[in-house]
Amino acid sequence: MVLVYPRKIDLAHTPTPLQYLERASRRWGCGCRIWVKRDDLTGCTLSGNKVRKLEYITAHAIDTGCDTLITCGGIQSNHCRATALAGAQLGLQVHLLLRGAAPAEREGNLLLDYLAGASVNCYAPSQYVRDIDALFAQWQAHYAARGRKALAIPTGGSDGIGVWGYIAACEELARDFAAAGIERAHVVTATGSGGTQAGLTLGAALHRLPVTVWGVNVCDDAQYFLRKVAQDVGDWRQRYPQCPEIPVEPRVLDGYVGQGYGVADAQVFDLICTLARLEGIVLDPVYTGKAFAGMLAELKQGRFEGTRDIVFMHTGGIFGVFPQRRGFTDPAPAGGP
Numbered sequence: 001m002v003l004v005y006p007r008k009i010d011l012a013h014t015p016t017p018l019q020y021l022e023r024a025s026r027r028w029g030c031g032c033r034i035w036v037k038r039d040d041l042t043g044c045t046l047s048g049n050k051v052r053k054l055e056y057i058t059a060h061a062i063d064t065g066c067d068t069l070i071t072c073g074g075i076q077s078n079h080c081r082a083t084a085l086a087g088a089q090l091g092l093q094v095h096l097l098l099r100g101a102a103p104a105e106r107e108g109n110l111l112l113d114y115l116a117g118a119s120v121n122c123y124a125p126s127q128y129v130r131d132i133d134a135l136f137a138q139w140q141a142h143y144a145a146r147g148r149k150a151l152a153i154p155t156g157g158s159d160g161i162g163v164w165g166y167i168a169a170c171e172e173l174a175r176d177f178a179a180a181g182i183e184r185a186h187v188v189t190a191t192g193s194g195g196t197q198a199g200l201t202l203g204a205a206l207h208r209l210p211v212t213v214w215g216v217n218v219c220d221d222a223q224y225f226l227r228k229v230a231q232d233v234g235d236w237r238q239r240y241p242q243c244p245e246i247p248v249e250p251r252v253l254d255g256y257v258g259q260g261y262g263v264a265d266a267q268v269f270d271l272i273c274t275l276a277r278l279e280g281i282v283l284d285p286v287y288t289g290k291a292f293a294g295m296l297a298e299l300k301q302g303r304f305e306g307t308r309d310i311v312f313m314h315t316g317g318i319f320g321v322f323p324q325r326r327g328f329t330d331p332a333p334a335g336g337p
């Protein structure tokens with residue numbers, strides 16, 4: 001199948017490793033092999049899943065004459081931090097519209113937003129939810145009045161442009177599978193604004209990758225993400241009508257949100273700690289910790305029975321660990337060999 005990709009700007013350090021977790025497989029695999037696709041290693045500070053999306057989004061911005069990027073998210077948004085750094089790397093101004101009160105102390109992703117020189121406005125959650133479209137329009141008009149052109153990037157960079165990042169990542173996965181001797185697999189990713197799941201689901205279909213893609217939702221519910229993935233795929237079809245028509249079937253593993261977005265329970269914090277000690281891989285409490293916990297619970301319940309290989313997409317989020325340090329209650333010493 002001939003797939004014509006739009007232009008992208010190389011921002012991500014790819015291919016990222018596909019790492020086999022030997023001890024984790026022994027401990028939790030129920031006979032399956034657990035692998036991690038290390039998209040937390042797409043970069044050091046410009047890292048995680050957002051970088052693959054931003055490769056296409058920033059190229060689109062520059063090709064359409066934009067000199068400014070406006071985007072939005074939570075105070076500790078990984079997407080906003082990645083956009084701030086990508087903008088700085090490319091000489092584009094970045095303006096972030098953040099949900100929540102500005103904290104007294106800048107830390108984690110927010111600190112990096114400032115270091116990267118992004119302009120930041122914080123809005124009360126009620127205003128943010130009600131007015132976000134109007135705020136984008138207001139700031140775009142603000143820049144236009146000054147002779148500038150600002151691209152409005154939706155939450156998480158999840159739209160028909162951003163999905164190219166994980167359509168392309170599926171080609172990378174195909175090469176990983178060939179090298180690792182994986183014939184068929186389940187791929188599990190955290191899903192928050194839907195774009196990574198949409199790209200993987202679409203990419204797997206387009207590239208005939210022998211996988212079933214699952215999103216573990218970290219907010220909202222299964223219905224929301226089924227709709228959101230369909231919406232992103234629809235936007236992609238509309239923007240790139242020359243691309244092949246292909247049916248996609250998104251799948252969601254619901255039930256692991258816990259108390260809400262950004263709030264992890266003690267088991268998730270414990271799991272982050274355990275995996276860090278077992279394999280040297282650090283998850284985060286907002287996205288990957290919950291998704292990994294969901295994957296292990298589903299493994300135990302037999303969801304993936306009949307398939308030998310499970311691939312966890314590590315989408316990054318390391319800077320979200322630090323603002324939540326208090327959740328890690330006195331971890332026991334790791335002990336000797």
Ligand SMILES: Cc1ncc(COP(=O)(O)O)c(C=O)c1O
Nearest residue numbers: 078156192193194196287315317
């Ligand atoms: C670390 C991390 N993992 C996963 C996700 C979810 O990706 P998406 O927004 O594409 O659903 C996000 C962002 O929302 C994220 O920051």
